[in-house]
Amino acid sequence: MSNSWLSTGWFTMAIALELCDRINVYGMVPPDFCREPYHPSVPYHYYEPSGSDECTMYISHERGRRGSHHRFITEKRVFASWARTFNIHFYQPDWSPGPLAANRTANATRTT
Structure with a gap:
């Protein structure tokens, strides 16, 4: 409905999760x-x-309602979430996902 599609990075990460330990x-x-x-x-x-600029493109794609778009920022949030569970590490720039927000953890606890 939003005419967005998954990036090649998404598919690469999904395949890597199946094939790699790290x-x-x-x-x-x-x-x-x-x-x-x-x-x-x-x-x-x-x-x-x-x-x-990279951020100009990311934001315009994320907010886009018409035309074809990747949801790059949303994908990065998913990858950060996966990295909390799987052995995923980010370099150049080096970063790691922070802990889940307390209210998200509480909501997840209530729904399980």
Whole structure:
């Protein structure tokens, strides 16, 4: 309905979960990277250094209601969630998912 589709990164991560005991991910920023007030400007495509900024593209895709979109930020949140359960590590930039929020844990406890 939203005309969004999963990225190649999504499929790669899903396959890696099936095949690998440990997954090292390089070059993936954390889900809240674009919320940081002074995040570095990074080109969306490495081969277009003067092209669109990565965060501009991520936010426009995440909020897009028309046309085709990837939900990159949502995917990164899912990957962070998976990393709490599976042996997934993020490098360059180095980051790790924080603990689940207390209210999410409480809600999950109530529903189980």
